[in-house]
Amino acid sequence: MTCHYARRYARLVTMSLKADAPKAPTPPTPPEDSPSALADVTASDASLRRFLHGLPGVDAVGLEARAASLGTRSIKTTAKAYALDLAISMIDLTTLEGADTPGKVRALCAKGRNPDPTDRSTPPVAAICVYSDLVATAREALAGSGVAVASVATAFPAGRAARSVKLADTAEAVAAGADEVDMVIDRGAFLAGRYLSVFEEIVAVREACGDAHLKVILENGELATYDNIRRASWLAMLAGADFIKTSTGKVGVNATPANTLLMLQAVRDFRAATGRQIGVKPAGGIRTAKDAVKFLVLVNETAGPDWLSPTWFRFGASSLLNDLLMQRQKLGTGRYSGPDYVTVD
Incomplete structure (x- = not known):
């Protein structure tokens, strides 16, 4: 299936891929000064539309059945211990509330750098x-820990603001010390078919990020169809996203096994076509260790083990960490801890 998609995309952008070539674990990224095989795709609104609407249509029934099937895989004790620790290391521990305070952020940072004292x-x-106004607080609290500081930007979560405001929001976050920026796409523009406008905005935010990594939030719950999710995934990757992210966690439908599986297929196929690896971040609604392990199975069976790392896969979550810690403690002692074992976030 991977080779089929890769060849389909290759024909669309006049790339030449050898279907029988050995697959390297992590294909090298082409030099920045080399001609881009995808450059013509984004040259105009018409060419971008042609490319996005030429992507293979999504078999919704097949996609959901595949996601459900992978969700039934059992994980044994040794593998489960590994999976719990891996999931903890992949969490973007998040607080995005209007009532957030510096004290709350410092407490969250202490928990993030040392989840189980x-x-x-x-x-x-x-x-x-x-949020960007609390980046400096998080930066100070995490100094020397190796835990990154991520900030939402671009008028999160709705994204309804002028581009100049979005770029200023991004620049403020980076200036305050954000290592990573989570932006939201303009869903209104995307759904209206103004793909080049969305592409150019992501490119502009990517430039404003400087050395910070850029995670592009698609807000799958508002894109309505699986075909739109596939198109938005490719659009974000073409524009320079380091990660594609399912959702803000602020709408009714957030990360699901099916829409995350679709995005994992997209990053897999994008690497096959371009040599560039992109990360995936499901966010919103993943609350239990059991759910997290199911998502790790999706990663391994769809994109492959190259993505089983915090460098390439993240969970956007607030309460997930507590259940992972409880399950980790039970695995080690054979019993659940009392209600005071983990902090209430």
């Missing part, structure tokens, strides 16, 4: 995600 073998989380 009774067990120092517990890995830290990948990042703490906050």
Whole structure:
């Protein structure tokens, strides 16, 4: 299936791929000064529309059946211990509320860098995600920990603001010390078919990020169809996203096994076509260790083990960490801890 999609995309952009070539674990990214095989795709609104609407249509029934099937895989004790620690290390521990305070962010940072004070073998989380005005607080609290600071930007969560405001929001977050920026796409523009406008905005935000990594939030719950999710995934990757992210966590439908599976297929096929690896971040609604393990199975069986790392896969979550810690403690002692074992976020 991977080779089929890769060849389909290759024909659309006049690339030449050898279907029988050996697959390297992590194909090298082409040099920045080399001609881009995808450059013509984004040259105009018409060419971008042609490319996006030429992507293979999504078999919704097949996609959901595949996601459900992978969700039934059982994980044994040794593998489960590994999976729990891996999931903890992939969490973007998040607080994005109007009532957030510096004290709340400092407490979250302390939890993120040392999730279980009774067990120092517990890995830290990948990042703490906050609003841009609290980035400096998080940066100070996480100094020397190796835990990244992520900030939402571009008028999160609706994205309804002038581009100049979005770029200023991004620049403020980066200036305050954000290592990663989570932007939202203009869903109104996308659904109206103004693909080039969405593309150009992502490119502009990517430039404003400087050295910070850019996660592009598609807000799958508002894109309405699986075909739109596939198109938005490719659009974001073509524009320079380092990660594609399912959702803000602020709408009715957020990360699901099916829409995350679709995005994993997209990053897999994008790497096959371009040599560039992109990360995936499901966010919103993933609350239990059991759910997290199911998503890790999706990653391994769809994109492959190259993505089983915090560098390439993240969970956007607030309450997930607590259940992972409870399950980790039970695996080690054979019993659940009392209600005071984990903090209430």
